[in-house]
Amino acid sequence: MADTIKNPESEGPAGGWGSVKSVARIYGGTQPPAAVIEELARQNKPGGFMCVSCAWPKPVNYHPFEFCENGAKATLSDLTSARCTPDFWNDHTVSELLGWKDYDLEKTGRLTHPLRYDAGTDRYVEVTWDEAFDKIGATLRGLPKESVVFYSSGHAGLEASYLYALLARVYGNNNLPQSSNMCHETTSVGLNKVIGSPVGTVVWDDLEKADAFFFFGQNPGSNSPRFLHPLQEAKKRGARIVTFNPVIEQGLVSFVNPQSPFDMLTGHETPISDQYLQVRAGGDIAAILGLCKVVIEADDAAVASGSQRVLDVDFIDKHTTGFDSFIAMVRETPWSDIERESGLTEADLRKAGEIYIGAERVIGVYGMGLTQHSQGALNVGMVVNLLMLCGNIGREGAGCCPVRGHSNVQGQRTVGIAEKAKLIPMDKLKQFFDFDPPTEDGTTIVDAVKGLMAGKIKAFISLGGNLVRAVPEQKEMERAWADQELTVIVSTKLNRSHLFPGKDAYILPCLSRLEIDEQATGNQSVTTEDSFSHISGSIGKRPPASRHLKSELAIVAGIAKAALEASSKLKWDEWTGDYSLVRDLIEFTYPKDFKDFNARMFEPGGFYRGNGAHERIWHTPEKKAVFTTPKQLNALDFEDADGRFRLITMRSNDQFNTTIYGYSDRFRGIEGTRDVLLMSASDIEAAGLKKGQVVKLVSDFGDGVRRELGGLVVTPHNLPKGTIGAYYPEANVLNAIDHHDELSKTPASKAIPVRIEA
Template structure:
């Protein structure tokens, strides 16, 4: 029986406590002790987290305020720091004791739990083990292998962890080499934003800054689990709620962070017996994929109220002056909304007309409105339309380009937005290629490269020959997991730049290396002294980050150093880039970033260490629209909102699956088997279902079920042995954990135009488990 299959029967109990509070404090204390860290050591480290003179969190990318709290971190950010600063080590001795085939049976949690990587390693197929290798030998062999390959067959992937300096160097390495294949983790989450917002407002990122929270008088949240994925946002949200700002949340899953919050940094709140602050005025559990219908209902109410105002000779509800001066396409959008029937809106959204009219009336009398959203909007087949429809709603009343208002995509990994800013992109039109040619004396490739889905297709069909991974756990994060893992072993070259061991490392190609790097919290000493790096947060502010803890191993190299050494071994003499000089002083890399992107990074080295960082100049924030027609564009959803013709949920046992994170997880990193905020502990192999749906299928709590993708494409995608649990969800919708259920997502099941995997709307069949071995595996206690 595989170790990865051994998880006990989960314990399920309602969790009625607020997000934060003593539950958060207790969880952090337990995590710190489990990693061998003294409480005083970890609190001294956390004190520097997200501070102007400290380090930027390696977890989420939420904004870092200029006026920081005493402890400017959240539960998940603290867990990420504890996880990186663990005393455990995955050393040479560990690899000598374990074959790769054995490690493949370990769960994701156990692999990373083993601790920090300490030495460069090379896979030896004759031993089925990783063996030590010198840095010089590793770089030399990687260079020889890359020189023998067609650059168009090589993937240069980046997770959202790397700094702006590393990202700039990495994309130059790829382009000097001749590859435009620069997929990154944003391809799997907010690419729908990067495609949709430029068409609507001419900006690939949001327009809200931290200071806007002080001036808004209404907020909307769509498809975001704030309490788990960006908990520091709860602080300004709580302050807004305390001054009476209405907040309306739309999410199929009832999440604690948007319901109740108790600030762990407030002694008065912590000692109070109360349940904390009510974070949503109203929480609407709409049907999965019903967002456009819900927004249409709100817009329809605004039109009705505007009609009534015109009839009464009162002030207009629509911002007609803004629409006339700044917008295009309003008439087509108005026809779409007015033609939509309330019956169809209610059916698709799963919400009542009166509920949506309540939101519309509040919106109509509010002057500064923010709209926040996450992957609950972007990871759908109509993800781009979702983003553009929410933008439509804001444009109706001029809520973009003014104080206290705007569109706010909440990004995930800490610098995922920033690495795109400095050139990590497969799209040639988004990078200043002419400047690169002028500055560094090489001819960059001009064709479109591979994004994540295309890279996966290339791995499956064999056209991709090499994969260089700058962080991340690519094979676990992408759809079609089982097929990808099988095909991965056909790669000629596989290189991972990492801090910890994960499953992707255990899929060797013909030549495979693990290159361990410094973590962001660790001191990075180069020729000119201790170095500082920079990152961009969700609000497009640039911040400095300086590590201060000692490195986990004396053998570790910094990410910029590793990138530079690969470049020197692979493309010597093919550009004028002074790799060693840049590694010696990262300020010189920032000078180059400023030279390439002067519109964003003026006085970069002077400004990035100031409290709160500095904001990238975004024309949409001042109502300048860098769109093709120079206007902010209303958009009519391509498929309306009634149905998605590509998703078939007919049949009594067919449901729509949403993949979810637990609050003991960040991306593919699983810190533990407890999901405190949902009341689930002991296992991640669970399926959350509506109680009526369970009764209809004659299922009871803790029954074992098998799930399979409902798709007529000849591919068998299934996960066996999930424990079903009754949960408050709309009928027809189910939830389960990512990345365990990624194998159910077909590679072709992605958002139109942006190719983001549609992980929030996967058609699946649910059936009672029939395999006795599966039942036994699920019932066996974990080691």
């Protein structure tokens, strides 16, 4: 039962005073308390600002404080009083900063001026906006169109994102990879293949009606803590929760609600998971197959006895295809194979299967623990298989719930930041803007990195992000990035990508979402899309960190004006002066999703842009949802071997993506360092190692390339046999660029083959 599940590494439950203390520790360098309290009170509410952290939905009936520990840290980070002015470079060179940690760069504070790299002094120097735009534009005009990449993180709002995609296509390519390429592109490809929708099918009301939640490779405690509120309410009404994860994540063990005076005063914990199954890294396909086997066997027994069917045969007959092939494979697969590949026992899987069968309405939740595998799309297909057996998709209280990790990563794809030409209404772009959009597909992140290493990519424009740090092949990427003709990064703070400037390199500082964005028609609002396909408006109220900052939209427009031929149809100045005009363009381009966009943007909870699969309308070639017959029982592209481990790259409690807020990972009991190798005690003993020993990890991908990460301290941790862990992004250096999901090319960061060198 849930109250018997323990996490020996954690200092205590998710939430509670631990969360308050963690936020307070980060708070030290921010603005005065009044500003902090005012902004936190506005966070994720109508007429307020949308969190720059994760993409968790905003409820209609919001709490007094509608933010979590991670969201508070992101807000405090933006509100810091620290400033990285041009004077910073009087005392530091780029070469010197290569020895700094990610955390040290973060602590330099908000960037205040546009900067250009000066190779003669190895420093960034102040440059005017006009000079920066003119030189960037001139360089872009002289480069082959296919050699330029327009990358974006999930930070920029829908308005800037739409214009950014337009900039790239008018420039002449579809080279619009995005941060989802590295995390949830597997969802966009995998889900679309089986249900005809690239995003999850649930909405907020479904959370309140579900009888059971099945979690796969997702960690709400650190990645989406506001999810813990509806989970707590679900537990109160008797819902069951089953978790599959190699790592014991505290948020799915127990939770103390920081917004409950009773919980905070008494320390009352809500147990979350009824069953917590530590599946082997890459073993989810076998585990889910085992669940399906339990369901099929129960249905066979029901048929034999003449009792009520367990399968939703009406749903399967009317709405699905591929069922017979899948069921034949389930029946033929022996339990011994399932146990071997999943690392779980038949008894535990039968217990979990019984919970699934006993629930009328089930939601399947997953995160990057499923998507970042060589067979990540197959993982996603297996979750859908399980849900479809009992009709748990496209009805109230049930469905598929991928949890996105960046505030507008889903929305940017919705408004056109995509490398696949077929996803874009090119005819409308041609009609409205009077140009011939490119028809060839652009580059993914994987192909962009390969292009960089081969010298084919000559320029990278980055609308946010820390790409050099976030991708595989870090060492080779650092060299290749600096060999480019042009690098442009739109940022709020320094990060490691800035330390590998191209031959012509610029850092363009932007406003945060909390700050006033004053344009010709006044303070501007922006919009974002959450994981449940709801659109919400966001408006800043804080004075900008510097009068020299520009908004992301204004920066995009400035580059566009300098790089593109003038056209009466491309009204960059007008769009910059009034963002509502851009929202009109979005509505024209995507009328079904954005009807009455400007009028609806501040609706409580956001307005729903719709999802066919939510209504059991399947936009697949078959016009039905598709059962997937797995071709293998694990999500790997390598075999087990003596001395080979499956490495999971992990995030700490004190980070957001590549941003490191501190060195406290209280849920794993790790303080003051990130240089650790997490292993089970039995693996440590079997490998002839000792606790505290310093070791090196070496890639065992089999391509002959030496990739290594040293200085790691062996640290006992509760992990399955053969599964080890180290922190992201440091461990990215071990991942090969060709180690990615077969369909989406998402890097396979959750099971990297490595060996340990003492």
